[in-house]
Amino acid sequence: MRRMSICLVASLLVVFLGAAQCQQSTPPYKNSKLAVDERVKDLLGRMTLAEKVAQLQSTWQNYGQHLPADAYFVDANGKLDVAKAKAALKNGLGEFSRPSEAVAGAEHSQHAGPAAMAEFTNQLQKLMMEDTRLGIPLIFHEECLHGLVAQKGTSYPQAIALAATWDPALAQHIFAATGLEVRTRGVQECLMPVIDLARDPRWGRTEETYGEDPYLVSRMGIAAVNGLQGEGKDIDADHVLATLKHFAVHSQPEGGTNVGPAPYSERAIRESFLLPFEAAIHEAHARTIMPSYNELDGIPNHSNVWLLRDVLRKEWGFDGLVVSDYFALDEMIQKHHIATDCAGAAKYAIEAGVDIELPYGKCYAELPALVRSGQVAEALINESAARVLRAKFELGLFDHPYVDPKRAEAVSNTPANQQLALQAAREAITLLKNRNSLLPLDLSKTKRIAVIGPNAADVHLGGYSGEPGRGVSILQGIKDKVGSKAEVLYAEGCRITESKPDWNADKVVPADPALDTKRIAEAVAVMQKADIGIVVVGENEQTVREAWADNHLGDRDDLNLLGQQDELVKQLLATGKPVVVVLLHGRPNSINFIAGNAPAILDGWYLGQAGG
Numbered sequence: 127m128r129r130m131s132i133c134l135v136a137s138l139l140v141v142f143l144g145a146a147q148c149q150q151s152t153p154p155y156k157n158s159k160l161a162v163d164e165r166v167k168d169l170l171g172r173m174t175l176a177e178k179v180a181q182l183q184s185t186w187q188n189y190g191q192h193l194p195a196d197a198y199f200v201d202a203n204g205k206l207d208v209a210k211a212k213a214a215l216k217n218g219l220g221e222f223s224r225p226s227e228a229v230a231g232a233e234h235s236q237h238a239g240p241a242a243m244a245e246f247t248n249q250l251q252k253l254m255m256e257d258t259r260l261g262i263p264l265i266f267h268e269e270c271l272h273g274l275v276a277q278k279g280t281s282y283p284q285a286i287a288l289a290a291t292w293d294p295a296l297a298q299h300i301f302a303a304t305g306l307e308v309r310t311r312g313v314q315e316c317l318m319p320v321i322d323l324a325r326d327p328r329w330g331r332t333e334e335t336y337g338e339d340p341y342l343v344s345r346m347g348i349a350a351v352n353g354l355q356g357e358g359k360d361i362d363a364d365h366v367l368a369t370l371k372h373f374a375v376h377s378q379p380e381g382g383t384n385v386g387p388a389p390y391s392e393r394a395i396r397e398s399f400l401l402p403f404e405a406a407i408h409e410a411h412a413r414t415i416m417p418s419y420n421e422l423d424g425i426p427n428h429s430n431v432w433l434l435r436d437v438l439r440k441e442w443g444f445d446g447l448v449v450s451d452y453f454a455l456d457e458m459i460q461k462h463h464i465a466t467d468c469a470g471a472a473k474y475a476i477e478a479g480v481d482i483e484l485p486y487g488k489c490y491a492e493l494p495a496l497v498r499s500g501q502v503a504e505a506l507i508n509e510s511a512a513r514v515l516r517a518k519f520e521l522g523l524f525d526h527p528y529v530d531p532k533r534a535e536a537v538s539n540t541p542a543n544q545q546l547a548l549q550a551a552r553e554a555i556t557l558l559k560n561r562n563s564l565l566p567l568d569l570s571k572t573k574r575i576a577v578i579g580p581n582a583a584d585v586h587l588g589g590y591s592g593e594p595g596r597g598v599s600i601l602q603g604i605k606d607k608v609g610s611k612a613e614v615l616y617a618e619g620c621r622i623t624e625s626k627p628d629w630n631a632d633k634v635v636p637a638d639p640a641l642d643t644k645r646i647a648e649a650v651a652v653m654q655k656a657d658i659g660i661v662v663v664g665e666n667e668q669t670v671r672e673a674w675a676d677n678h679l680g681d682r683d684d685l686n687l688l689g690q691q692d693e694l695v696k697q698l699l700a701t702g703k704p705v706v707v708v709l710l711h712g713r714p715n716s717i718n719f720i721a722g723n724a725p726a727i728l729d730g731w732y733l734g735q736a737g738g
Contacts, residue, residue, distance in 0.1 A: 162520060165519050166512050177259070181511045184220055184486050200228045221449070222264050226277065226311075240276075243312065244534040251263055262518065264523075268313050270316035272284050273594070276593070278538045279304075279307055282300050282734045284333050285333065285336055286334070286713075288550065289337045290553075291553040296549070296553060298352050301319075306364050309529070312529045315414060317416065319350035319406075322377030323339075324338050326377070327382075329681055331377070332713040333731070361521055363522060367517065367521070368414065369415065373434075374418060374422065375420065382681055384681055388422050388423075400437070407442055414446050414447045426457070426458055428451070445513070452484055455472065455483055458474060475489070477502070481514060556728065559724065564704055573613065574615060577662070578659055580619065581662040586732050588629075588731075598738030601738070602738050619698075621641070622664075623635055631668070649694060661698060661705055662708045662710060663710075664710040664711030699724065708730060712731065712732060
């Protein structure tokens with residue numbers, strides 16, 4: 127009996143000693159029961175300078191960007207080269223830019239849907255967790271301006287159209303659904319909402335905003351953040367980080383030209399342009415913010431200490447991440463000319479408080495050398511690295527880095543989301559004019575409907591749109607509605623551009639006047655056979671968009687309808703038939719003739735996948 131007792135005690139000692147040894151071998155930062163600050167402090171203390179700087183960098187595996195060959199570890203078909211990835215990510219990494227593009231590959235494979243994207247992010251997270259020294263997970267980010275910009279992501283009405291609903295509760299519902307689609311694919315950050323004030327509609331990015339009014343923009347911005355992140359400071363496994371952009375005064379550029387300087391007084395800046403950002407931080411606890419490309423009082427915002435440290439961090443108490451806009455550090459060299467090389471740009475940015483360089487860490491790769499030479503204090507690196515690590519702990523990535531591909535497929539563009547997109551489209555449509563109560567149309571008195579115009583037959587989603595896999599044009603929507611009760615006739619009438627309205631394509635070919643003359647004649651002939659005409663005009667994704675390069679334009683020098691759209695409407699009205707004008711566009715247009723002569727006018731902006 128005594129021998130058995132001795133053996134039992136010995137066995138228990140072995141168990142206890144083993145458990146103690148196991149506990150000692152597990153570093154505190156891997157202990158999910160500890161407070162986040164404790165875990166961050168422990169992990170940061172274990173990191174080399176190279177590992178800390180890696181957390182301030184990112185990668186963009188997009189072959190369209192023509193990066194150096196050794197920068198790619200995902201091939202043009204979306205396949206991960208594990209050996210190259212291990213070499214490239216040996217020190218870890220802060221963020222991965224737009225995995226939807228990497229997994230889609232150069233040909234935008236039809237197999238790059240939700241499940242494939244989830245499998246791709248899982249594969250990379252597994253590599254980070256198991257094949258790097260410290261096992262620090264990645265943050266993946268995507269564009270989500272009016273729905274996830276990826277295959278099978280639900281595409282809701284464009285931001286400016288959502289603002290026209292004046293319905294923050296609807297916006298919150300939309301972005302909660304968007305956040306779920308995003309997070310289940312293994313992505314934890316959305317680069318939105320855009321809460322710039324659209325004060326110059328010549329600016330091509332007007333469509334991305336919630337309009338010109340600080341109060342409305344604030345309410346919509348708060349709703350978007352609450353939808354993406356969930357209400358409160360904690361972000362659970364069904365929500366993502368919201369990134370406020372573009373900070374600040376990006377949206378009234380001098381001359382209406384994208385990235386033009388902002389020569390405004392501090393009073394105007396604080397009373398109007400900063401108001402939505404402050405509200406979203408204080409009321410919705412936004413966790414990420416992106417500086418804007420432009421100069422504020424002559425200082426590029428990615429180097430603006432007053433804006434990013436004095437106002438954002440000291441006055442407002444913001445303790446989240448500051449992520450650069452894409453290639454903004456390069457622009458300090460190429461456009462603003464305040465730095466002559468990447469080392470200079472990196473020094474400016476880190477001293478101003480930019481935590482992560484997007485879309486890949488070209489200039490921040492110089493930070494270790496800058497620290498070693500004494501030009502940048504390592505304390506600045508520690509400060510930014512700690513913020514990145516804190517975000518990863520708060521997202522739960524150290525403890526739950528993987529997602530379920532089946533769930534990603536199940537929650538994407540669901541029937542419920544499709545109905546939500548339809549509801550949003552209905553609320554976005556704005557009645558501008560209705561002479562003699564022409565609308566709503568009485569189908570019992572209408573046997574032939576002419577649907578005419580350059581925007582009638584195609585689905586127009588606007589900029590920063592994905593591939594939802596579905597979409598209803600105005601023409602198709604009317605056909606579906608009337609069924610066999612009336613005949614629907616169609617004519618293009620004229621074009622806005624001869625080139626396909628591809629938001630990404632650089633080259634824009636204006637409409638051919640001679641061809642448009644023929645198209646208008648054909649439309650008039652169709653109109654003469656009809657009882658009523660519905661004419662869909664405005665702009666398209668090539669004429670209103672982000673002008674991100676000298677060869678990729680999107681700003682305008684006036685707001686008139688392009689080409690012969692006014693002439694089209696004029697000749698249709700001359701038939702004596704009633705005409706309903708529907709506007710689809712990303713910026714307000716000057717419609718003086720139409721406003722004075724058309725009996726009914728509807729504005730839809732861009733209405734999303736359910737627009738028709």
